[in-house]
């Protein structure tokens with residue numbers, strides 16, 4: 001998907017919500033466990049219930065890989081089921097020597113036809129460039145993450161006082177344009193979102209951390225906004241497990257609508273719609 005199309009979808013859906021498909025066998029409703037593919041049945045119901053209120057879906061690959069071949073099959077069926085106007089993100093956090101990264105890119109962009117894949121930048125330029133060779137596909141680089149462990153490395157300073165995540169932003173933004181590269185910036189780091197925005201004003205951010213992790217949507221919009229919105233805000237558990245009963249899809253829909261309506265207010269306040 002192109003950047004222009006993504007922005008158009010944000011405007012027409014009045015939403016910059018990304019629904020995270022962290023589909024956990026231990027949490028999906030009991031009545032689905034008797035079906036042939038509980039993970040896919042769950043995802044299908046969630047997609048049907050939320051597709052009018054979000055612009056993106058982000059399956060986290062860990063929840064599928066742990067089930068072996070069956071999990072990959074559920075993931076493939078899920079990605080094929082998601083409507084084509086939705087931006088799809090493989091949250092896989094890959095990155096390896098160039099020769100190996102080429103095959104990760106093949107998996108997620110050819111076999112699976114995702115729009116984007118998340119990448120850990122630790123191995124540098126050759127670990128990222130194979131993904132950038134695909135037209136209209138995206139790389140989403142981990143910059144300032146939402147977890148506690150972000151403090152272990154990301155805030156380390158070099159001799160000039162520059163933090164590691166700042167360095168990552170400056171370097172990687174030379175490798176890929178704002179038409180093909182985005183950054184992961186955690187909603188739990190409102191103090192840092194502004195500094196990331198200052199370094200990469202035009203790039204989109206994928207923002208996890210609202211809902212279950214307690215980050216604020218309004219702070220994210222206040223510090224991370226750019227002229228094109230520039231934000232895809234993810235919620236996984238907060239939507240998927242709004243109910244663990246037979247009404248899970250309608251409760252997920254209610255949650256998605258709640259977030260979408262807050263987003264609509266922000267989009268109007270900022271003058272994008």
Ligand SMILES: O=c1ccn([C@@H]2O[C@H](COP(=O)(O)O)[C@@H](O)[C@H]2O)c(=O)[nH]1
Pocket residue numbers: 020022060091144145146147184185186208209210211212213234235236237238
């Ligand atoms: O910094 C990061 C990077 C990725 N994630 C992922 O996003 C979702 C968040 O799930 P919630 O249930 O909405 O908390 C999950 O897949 C994480 O692995 C992140 O949280 N923070």
